[in-house]
Amino acid sequence: MDCRQAGATLWKGPMFRSILIIGCGSIGERHLRCFQKTGRCDVAVCDSNAALLERIAEVYSVSSFTNLDAALQARSFDAFVICTPAHTHLAIARCGAQHGAALFIEKPLSVTPDEIEETRESISRGGRFTAVAYVYHLMPWIREAREFLHNSDLGAPLHATATSGQHFPTFRPGYREIYYKDHATGGGAIQDALTHQVNAMEWMLGPCTRVFCDASHQLLEGVTVEDTVNISARHGSVLASYAMNQFQAPNEATFQIHCGQGSVKIEVHARRWGVLRHGESEWSWHQTPPLERDDLFTAQANAFLDGMDGKPTPLCTFEEAVQTLKFNLAALRSISAGMPITLS
Numbered sequence: 001m002d003c004r005q006a007g008a009t010l011w012k013g014p015m016f017r018s019i020l021i022i023g024c025g026s027i028g029e030r031h032l033r034c035f036q037k038t039g040r041c042d043v044a045v046c047d048s049n050a051a052l053l054e055r056i057a058e059v060y061s062v063s064s065f066t067n068l069d070a071a072l073q074a075r076s077f078d079a080f081v082i083c084t085p086a087h088t089h090l091a092i093a094r095c096g097a098q099h100g101a102a103l104f105i106e107k108p109l110s111v112t113p114d115e116i117e118e119t120r121e122s123i124s125r126g127g128r129f130t131a132v133a134y135v136y137h138l139m140p141w142i143r144e145a146r147e148f149l150h151n152s153d154l155g156a157p158l159h160a161t162a163t164s165g166q167h168f169p170t171f172r173p174g175y176r177e178i179y180y181k182d183h184a185t186g187g188g189a190i191q192d193a194l195t196h197q198v199n200a201m202e203w204m205l206g207p208c209t210r211v212f213c214d215a216s217h218q219l220l221e222g223v224t225v226e227d228t229v230n231i232s233a234r235h236g237s238v239l240a241s242y243a244m245n246q247f248q249a250p251n252e253a254t255f256q257i258h259c260g261q262g263s264v265k266i267e268v269h270a271r272r273w274g275v276l277r278h279g280e281s282e283w284s285w286h287q288t289p290p291l292e293r294d295d296l297f298t299a300q301a302n303a304f305l306d307g308m309d310g311k312p313t314p315l316c317t318f319e320e321a322v323q324t325l326k327f328n329l330a331a332l333r334s335i336s337a338g339m340p341i342t343l344s
């Protein structure tokens, strides 16, 4: 057995990776737990909140740092998992690329187009695997439906709808105190929640080319950002519509994609997708068995580690996330302009 030391970490072979989670709030803690579950990496954490960091370090027995400089002075890392609010993602990504680290960046990629080009160049110079954590890419019911659409006899998609919502205060009681309350930090329904459905639709149908958005703050207490969104869009020749709110009782997301010879329906909340051809009266469903909430994130962590090993993965690429960022920004611009926006 080779027991060379790499910094403070016991060396366990070339494929045993050293991962730094930056930002250990809600999703950062989940990534920490799920990367640990893979058994394929050593995980350290960095968060500017010292009290939070102390708890995390104790619960998960990990090395912890209150800032990135301290972490990088202590040792080197094979990958950064960036789980801070969205306006900080790209600066941290460039730091990781300069460090020679692979990058796993939380959604949305950013809140402006400003740093995209320099980050793209930095990633290209660094030459390490990079992906964005749009977790719908790991859902078997999305992946199978996408595969079916791309290879089926239904014909090309012509019309699609995405309807979704949940009671956000139930799932994120602290929403008033976090990044969600401000567009500048990645907040509001469009950048924070709808972005999952948009990215999934783009993955299945191709990039969105036109957005006409109406949105409003309807109900959530203590914030002014939009919690309700209606969008009429085009993904090339496919006409699409999106409807979401963040106060409804059901926690559901449903996609319907209609083609010349039949339709595909995906019920995210029911972990199933179905096909109904012209002439049929019942959906033929494909069901995934129940999963624990962490399972998709552990699968995502494994996919990221596979990507670092040079294997193919279904993860969202940097360029796909740039496209979804363009959608977010066009939707927000469309609200203030009261007009449709064509995406470049």
Ligand SMILES: NC(=O)c1ccc[n+]([C@@H]2O[C@H](COP(=O)([O-])OP(=O)(O)OC[C@H]3O[C@@H](n4cnc5c(N)ncnc54)[C@H](O)[C@@H]3O)[C@@H](O)[C@H]2O)c1
Residues within 6 Å of the ligand: 022, 023, 024, 025, 026, 027, 028, 046, 047, 048, 049, 052, 066, 067, 068, 083, 084, 085, 086, 088, 106, 107, 108, 133, 134, 135, 178, 179, 186, 192
């Ligand atoms: N994929 C998903 O399902 C999912 C779910 C929730 C959040 N997210 C995304 O993950 C990101 C974080 O969301 P969250 O809900 O975990 O937020 P959060 O507010 O719970 O946690 C963010 C953490 O980052 C820390 N932080 C901020 N700036 C820092 C810096 N420069 N250096 C070190 N630490 C810093 C904060 O102290 C905080 O603990 C957002 O982009 C959000 O959209 C994704």
